Amino acid sequence: MVEKTRTTPVIAAGLALLVFFGGWFVVTGHGWGHLLILAAWGGYLVSAWLGIRKGSSAAPFHTPLLTSIMILLAVYGIVLYLGSYFWGAFLIIAALGVYALEKGLKDGKEILKESLKASLKNLMIPFFGFFSALIIGVFIMLATGYDPIESYAALFYGGLVKNWSVSILNATPLIFTGLSIAFAFQAGLFNIGAEGQYYVGAMAATFFGLYLNLPPLLTILLIILISGALAAAWNFVPALLKVKTGAHEVITTMMLAHTARYLSPVFIRTFGGDPATSTHAYVTDPILETSFLPRFKGFLPDTNYRLHIGILIAIGVALFVHYLLFKTRIGFEIRAVGQNPNAARAQGISIGKNIFRALLFAGFLAGLSGVVQVLGLDHKLFLNLSGGYGWNGISVALLAANNPIGVIFTALIWGILDAGGQYMIRVTDTPNSIVEIIKGIVLFLIVARYIYVYLGNRIKRRSLRRIEAKNAAGGRA
């Protein structure tokens, strides 16, 4: 036991570094990076096996073996699928199979069945809501004279197959802004001005991208950290005001969002934009190539050229936020403040400190959205660069019920709808604003969740009353 606590963190850190550099070499087009990942896997298995032999770990050997195989299958499958290699889906399914096998071996079949049922039940309401939104969409299209079958076929063929890479490019910034808003919501704060932090992040990334000339990996890491920190600083004043005076963050962050939005043209003109010329009017100079995010094309030759690894960073950050919120002391404090500030204060949790933590980290996350967009996709700052990612992040976060993992999926759905809508107006004459309506109705899912509770309560109350009446009648007789 003693030995385990001394060595394991060191080994874990070493393996993580191996995986990180392996991953980096793979995405920059060096196939031998796979070997580093394989080596890390081997190292993990050996250390797990040794741990079991020494008796410092009670788990049977198949647990680390199956878990690591599952993670490998899932990661490779997801990356392939995101890169339009759709057979990656088989790897994902295999990973799910391995997960089920491992859980079945550990807990027995009954528990496996029950957890399957529970997760299906959790997915019921979102699916039901999404489906009914699509059906309402059919009626709207019929009423306004468009062909719903043709439109939906185009929408989903475009979003899921033909323009899949566009869907992912749309989803990437949304995951970050969604995470930002979800994180603040967990602390009971509404970071409605994520759009502003997005702009600050994008401006900072452009500035450092223009002038920071270091090796690529270092440049990218530095830009992400510094620009994220600046975006976090943009939320400093709202956090301070919230703590000192109680000024509502909805208003303060919103005003700062508009401020940042109006300052971006000044920035663009300062760094290369020239309104006098028509070709270069509202764009900065392009950033240096050392700060470009690697593209999928480097290791998956058949993907769309524009697709960059921002989506992988986004998924990684989402997993980190999930870990932070639900597995650490900081996350516990933040959620405690969000759920019941008075109870949290009674437990000795500082409210002000957690407001600062939540708003600053939310600013950091929203800033990353702009950073990744500049470093990965645009490589320069456009006027009105943001397609409303800050505002749409609100929907994404609400739809995911502020769950960081859920945000990945809701952002993807939003991205798919947008990309599909663009494809739809090209091949049919249906206006793609129908997509906006469908999104709005899907959003009502959230309300719908309460409608179920409301209707459920009414039915329950009515049947209770009936039973009471029956009992009363029975008692009298």
Next chain:
Amino acid sequence: MIDMILASQIFNVDLLAASIRLSTPIAIAAIGATICERSGVVNIAMEGIMIVGAFFALWFSALTGSPWIGLFAGLVFGGLYSLIHAWATVTLHLDHTVSGAVLNILALGITRYMMVLAYGHPGTSDSIPVTLANYRFAVPLLSDIPILGPSLFNQTPIVYIMFLLVIFFTWFMKKTKVGLHIKASGEHPYALETIGVSVYKIRYLGVIISGLLGGVAGAYLSIENQSTFTEGMTNGRGFIAMAAMISGGWTPIGAFLAALFFGFAEAFQLRLQISGAVSIPGEFFTIIPYVATLAAVAGLVRKSKAPKADGKDFIIEKED
């Protein structure tokens, strides 16, 4: 140094008139939000309500040719749209902020789709020939008062409506039974319920008043200040109105005065920008109203107190 001629170009009678004009939508929306929050419902959907009101006001003006019908349509559709907020927050007990955020987003979708239906393209609508600005009139006698007269009493219809609303709602909240019930609903809802007044109904009323006023505020933008509807034309005014409500201490008259300050900031920056007195990028002037709002909220928020039960869900077991 700014010379005297420039100074007189910026600070003149027109500045006051322009301040009042620009503060009108903010003031009307802020009074609506004040009533809503006094009843205990937080309404961050003002922005969405205004944009819905702005679209329907313009569309009905275009359809009927009369901006007065357009104004009425803005009023009605603002009220209808706020009904969703009332239903979601009061009946379904949804979080007020969440519902407001959803309605703001939905409003963008609805107006965009309606734009495509009505005009065949998103963006900006065709302009209407007759706007409410054509009905500008000077109040006899009063408009002859030096300085104040021309800016206060030579205005367009909705500006006068704003003055009336300030007076009406100040009286309404202080002197009428319903007004007192609205106040009680935001301070001690359970006490109000025990004396036999339905908090649900009072809160519905509060939200609907904010919707009606929000619709009028939106109508001001599309059919009085301009003659077209542009997507996103509210540009954060709904939120500035909320700031005015807070800075004004949750009273109609305070909301009006705060809105006047924001209107002044806007008018001042526009003038400064046009005059070319200071040679820095115009965007630094554009942000003045937003920064002023931030500063006002920062400075005044501690002194003004929100209704005690503002934003608190009210649940009561009802026999149905």
